[in-house]
Amino acid sequence: MTAAVATILGVTLAACGGSGGSTADGSDPAAGSATDTATLTVYTDQHADLIKGLTDAYTAETGVEFNIQNDATVGQIEAEGGAGKADVFLSEDPTPVAQLGAAGLLAPVDQTTLDQVRPGLSSPKGLWAAYAARSRVLYYNPTVISQDQLPKTLAEIVEPQYAGKFAWAPSGAFVATTQYLIATQGEAKTTTFLEGIKANGVNEQKNGNVRDTVEAGKHAMGLSNHYYWWVLAGQKGGPDKLVSKIYHFPAEDAGNLVLSSGAGVLKASTHQAEAQKFIAWVTSKDGGQKLIADAPAEVSEAQYPVAPGVASSIAGDLSEVKSPAFDMDELADSSQAEDLLKQLGLSKG
Template sequence: MARATVAVVSTSALALAAGCGSDAGATAGSSGSSKAAATTITVYTDQHAELVEGLTKAYTAASGVRFNIQNDATVGQIQAEGSAAKADVFLSEDPGPVAQLGSAGLLAPVDPTTLEQVRPGLSSGKGLWVAYAARTRVLYYNPTKIAESALPKTLADIVALRYKGMFAWAPSGAFVATTQYLLDTQGAAATKTFLEGVQANGINEQKNGNVRDTVEAGKHAMGLSNHYYWWVLAGQKGGPDKLTSKIYHFPAIDPGNLILSSGAGVLKSSQNQPAAQKFLAWLTAKDGGQKLIAGAPAEVSEAQYPVAPGVASSVSGDLSEIKSPTFDMDSLADSQQAESLLKQLGLSKG
């Protein structure tokens, strides 16, 4: 999104900040102490800048802690910096990068009480990073092009010949993660067959935003993407009822509904470990970061799902309603097999 939205982000985030206090935030900035005011946390992130800015501004308002933020950070950068890394915290958009840092031994264990604030199965099974938000894979469809009753019942069904030329897709990070999940659970042969069907019968629109926009415009009847792109557009247009397209969740537990966590981890090399751990505790607290993600407008929350039990998004709903398979998010630390297969088939430039 354009940086022109930053002023909106700041205003919305600060408006919510007064109601986003938590024990963790209060401890970090108790009594307005000069120590809290002097604390600065350095965040490396590949998450959407609007969400990171909204969360960090709210935490600053609640605790006095300030932030240095480097957007578009990569795992390779952190690995190259090693023990000299300036980051205290890494905030990922997808589970793969933060899981990769954990697998490389670069993350400190997350406080167990913080991990307990999140729905089971969304964070590192090894306790090395914690989920703070989530997105789901979905199917967009345009009801002027296809009736809901005619939609595929599973992700595998979409490559049937009857849907040839009717659906769009994009080789995004989430598509790579889904491919790795299929490789891990269904094997190489079945995954290759599915991807060959996607290649033969679908249209590569390169980016998830393009998938959304072309389905909305009626260029394609359907499109595989992430849920939040649609909700962000709905917010821009004045509400879901202003869009022609709709979101479809596959009716049974299915990889087409895959939940992918956004993860937060504390770097082992951080000289600011206590403050960084307190920030993670606030991010995952019902009355902290989860309240902001749940209640902020889509231009701040990116319409992502909060991950604390019993907390639902005012935009996209309750994550508990999504029929995603359960799996170990740490398994996405190595997606080389998926990336190699996609490149081999010509589905990704790699």
């Protein structure tokens, strides 16, 4: 366990004192049940330290142990099928968990669990629950461009005055944004926008490169995810140590698109009840959400908690981000976006 994980576990357990308090008769719900000593197998493609923090905290509260497979894929789970080993899948982005739901491999999440999450972030079919989120943002360097000169919408960034002034990267979140644009404004308009991105912007290949080149002043602006900037701020000693800044578009806009990390219970799991309990804890404001809110950036990756009334101690409150409403289950099939990006020469290279 890293020092950061150990620290946040101590803070979380002291503050929470358990995931759900006591039962009606005053007994400890973490004691005495056979399911409380189960071992859950978690497949995940989320950042390893965050999963380590969440599962260690849950073990400390309940006695439930975990087998964790990092860098798990949808293809692996599909290949295992009914003989699958996973009880729970924890995604970094909505696409993989939405794909599992579309393939009929997830059991419905308990409604009481879904009700703990901000509306619009989980599967509308109830197949998975959001447990963390990240938002698309624009980084900018105020020594190169002032805030009042920034585009007011994502669409404006392809206008002539911004030619050669911004960076972008063909990440999974960029693909998701493209799929959102296709779904909401059509392929023709999205194609025109992407052609502008290619003509006006510089492909830095990775979000970390976008962040670092904007910070260095190589580019005035950069399209990316919010958490990369906050992670660098943590490494440098605080946001005041960075030259660059985060900019959220001022109105509800695709440039602010929020994308969920999703938690699902595999139908093939032989520990259905305990898997459901774990996801309930992960999404509860006194359990996993508090850990995500309070963890240092090296553990949480500065991701947003998704329970109403719980704000990240690093990035702030998700309610401040003006993201458009979006059915994230639509990301189960991003082939239209992937094909278009490939056609235009905007895929990972």
